[in-house]
Amino acid sequence: MSRRIDKPDTPADIELRECLSAAERRSFIMVAGAGSGKTTSLIKALSAIIDLHGEELKRRRQRVACITYTEIAAEEIWTDVGNNPIVHVSTIHSFMWMLVRPFQSDVRKWVAARIQEKIGELEEKIATYGPRVQQRTKDKDQRDLARYQQSLERIDLVKSFTYGTGSDYPKGILGHDDVLRCATQFLDQRPLFRSLLAQQFPFVFVDESQDTTEGVVTALKEVAAQSQGKFCLGFFGDPMQRIYMTGAGPIGAEDGWATITKEENFRCPTTVLAVANAIRRDDDKLEQTRGRTIKTPDGEEIPVAGTARMFILPADERRDQYIAKVRAWVADQNCDETWRDGFIKLLVIVHRMAARRLGFDDLYVAMNSKAPSSFKDGFLDATAWPLRAFMSLALPLASATNEGREFDAMSLLRMFSPKLSKENTPKIGIPTLLADLRHAAAKLAEMMQPGSKATIRDVLEHMRDTGLIALDPRVLSYLEGGVPPPPQQDDNQAAQEDDEDAPLEMSAMDSFLACKASEFWGYKEYVEELSPFSTQQGIKGAEFDRVLVIADDGESSHFQFSYDKYFGIKELSDNDKKNLDEGKETQVERTRRLFYVCCTRAMDDLVVVLFADDVGAAEQAVRAKNLFPADQIFTEAALG
Numbered sequence: 001m002s003r004r005i006d007k008p009d010t011p012a013d014i015e016l017r018e019c020l021s022a023a024e025r026r027s028f029i030m031v032a033g034a035g036s037g038k039t040t041s042l043i044k045a046l047s048a049i050i051d052l053h054g055e056e057l058k059r060r061r062q063r064v065a066c067i068t069y070t071e072i073a074a075e076e077i078w079t080d081v082g083n084n085p086i087v088h089v090s091t092i093h094s095f096m097w098m099l100v101r102p103f104q105s106d107v108r109k110w111v112a113a114r115i116q117e118k119i120g121e122l123e124e125k126i127a128t129y130g131p132r133v134q135q136r137t138k139d140k141d142q143r144d145l146a147r148y149q150q151s152l153e154r155i156d157l158v159k160s161f162t163y164g165t166g167s168d169y170p171k172g173i174l175g176h177d178d179v180l181r182c183a184t185q186f187l188d189q190r191p192l193f194r195s196l197l198a199q200q201f202p203f204v205f206v207d208e209s210q211d212t213t214e215g216v217v218t219a220l221k222e223v224a225a226q227s228q229g230k231f232c233l234g235f236f237g238d239p240m241q242r243i244y245m246t247g248a249g250p251i252g253a254e255d256g257w258a259t260i261t262k263e264e265n266f267r268c269p270t271t272v273l274a275v276a277n278a279i280r281r282d283d284d285k286l287e288q289t290r291g292r293t294i295k296t297p298d299g300e301e302i303p304v305a306g307t308a309r310m311f312i313l314p315a316d317e318r319r320d321q322y323i324a325k326v327r328a329w330v331a332d333q334n335c336d337e338t339w340r341d342g343f344i345k346l347l348v349i350v351h352r353m354a355a356r357r358l359g360f361d362d363l364y365v366a367m368n369s370k371a372p373s374s375f376k377d378g379f380l381d382a383t384a385w386p387l388r389a390f391m392s393l394a395l396p397l398a399s400a401t402n403e404g405r406e407f408d409a410m411s412l413l414r415m416f417s418p419k420l421s422k423e424n425t426p427k428i429g430i431p432t433l434l435a436d437l438r439h440a441a442a443k444l445a446e447m448m449q450p451g452s453k454a455t456i457r458d459v460l461e462h463m464r465d466t467g468l469i470a471l472d473p474r475v476l477s478y479l480e481g482g483v484p485p486p487p488q489q490d491d492n493q494a495a496q497e498d499d500e501d502a503p504l505e506m507s508a509m510d511s512f513l514a515c516k517a518s519e520f521w522g523y524k525e526y527v528e529e530l531s532p533f534s535t536q537q538g539i540k541g542a543e544f545d546r547v548l549v550i551a552d553d554g555e556s557s558h559f560q561f562s563y564d565k566y567f568g569i570k571e572l573s574d575n576d577k578k579n580l581d582e583g584k585e586t587q588v589e590r591t592r593r594l595f596y597v598c599c600t601r602a603m604d605d606l607v608v609v610l611f612a613d614d615v616g617a618a619e620q621a622v623r624a625k626n627l628f629p630a631d632q633i634f635t636e637a638a639l640g
Ligand SMILES: Nc1ncnc2c1ncn2[C@@H]1O[C@H](COP(=O)(O)OP(=O)(O)OP(=O)(O)O)[C@@H](O)[C@H]1O
Pocket: 002, 003, 004, 007, 008, 009, 010, 032, 033, 034, 035, 036, 037, 038, 039, 040, 041, 238, 241, 266, 267, 540, 541, 542, 543, 600
């Protein structure tokens, strides 16, 4: 693939360069549809800053900050600007942590206040228990309260604070959420902190800004307001591509800011572009032009037609066979064997069927049925806190151990084991310590082995007892609770009737801890290869020659998304209607945006397979929606 930086300049790139070169720096918003080259413009802008201001920035020891959604995107962008040290590319969490880290005593005060706040919330909850609150909930709340109080006493003993995936205050670890909370609070409340940011980083760019939280957007805007003329803030995004609930969506331009748009789509072939424009017709009506082109041998630029097709097939146990048939059919039609058995990008939102096929049915059920919404959301991209110890350490460490990758195993241990942290001077000799950790890693790999009977609880206890990782205190709290009693007859009902999410969390955690730990392998495969939310492969900003989107609500109607409602196969619920009346969004808007992101990844061919209970009704609804040309919508009959 050719490098983004080598692409020709568009009028938007020229307009953007004017914002960067003006004596009075001007902040801006670049809003444009999929494949319009926003990331390309961002890379070009970084390179323009290096050319225009590189020397001056170096002299003043200043840098340009570029905030991306994933580590992978950060790496890609930094490579594209020749790994220039003037450019600091990172995720928002590490950027914010870099800013607050030097202010250790302020962080300490902030952490103490945060714990006080949590204690206050818990005390309030305890004081207002309803009659149905279960004893287990009460016990857990008391344990959490005691833990917070203990943490508060130990905060002064923490030598220095660091940042990890989940917070563990007595160990001096601030998790993702806390880092953002702390940094945005500092930025909101302290003019000096804002000046410091602007002085260190006179240019701050945010890619995928539609999924950046409101708090971060506001805080950065405050920096821009305070340092007007000397600071340039740029947001690059597309509200239609917001796929996380926490994202800010459309970002408004402030007075004096430039709003830069891009009309063209450079990625999708004309057939796919037509679908993309049709999807947006029901939303902000933005229509993109051009589409991907190629140069003929005699230098003529011609549009790529590509293909865009949709299949409606029965939602039964033959899903896998149908997919294979569709692939073979497209291979024949397109004279392209890759469609039969080569690499195509499959995108599917996890549902019960997919989970069962990939061998993580119980894990899916634990995190989705009778689970808090934060678990359901966090299951889509593996960010839910109960999953973290597995995704960050247990799985990669077990793989490294199984494959004899000593060096990788050691790096993981150095990264995660509190026994190897700088603060912890070992009581036993280093060689003994390392041998113990290696032994613990081998045992972990054995417990994670497919076919092993070890449960998630067993593995977490093993990791806790051997010091392989500092577990999230919320996980620890459940481990300490012991094995739960077998469910009482009215347990489920009580769980539903109890107010708030706490009982839901408790029952979800009971099921989660009882799952086989080896189910995580199938889940990992899903997250890394099939999920449109995959942060590993980074579907955001990614593009693939051949894309197959599976639209399947499965057996469970997902909390956030419903293809059946989006395509108009299923009626909106009373709750949806109420939300609409109140101006809130429903599954329909969310599904539309996700569908848009998925479809617009295609550079050549797009195939959408919708699995429906009633194929006839679904076909009628799909045709009425008019997203695909009538002669490109097929049912089982076409497959022969
Ligand atoms: N000016 C250009 N001329 C030709 N091709 C371009 C140009 N700008 C970008 N492209 C190509 O278009 C594709 C999409 O670019 P890019 O990923 O920057 O878009 P994006 O707007 O960030 O995408 P999305 O929002 O959909 O993730 C890439 O293949 C890129 O190389």
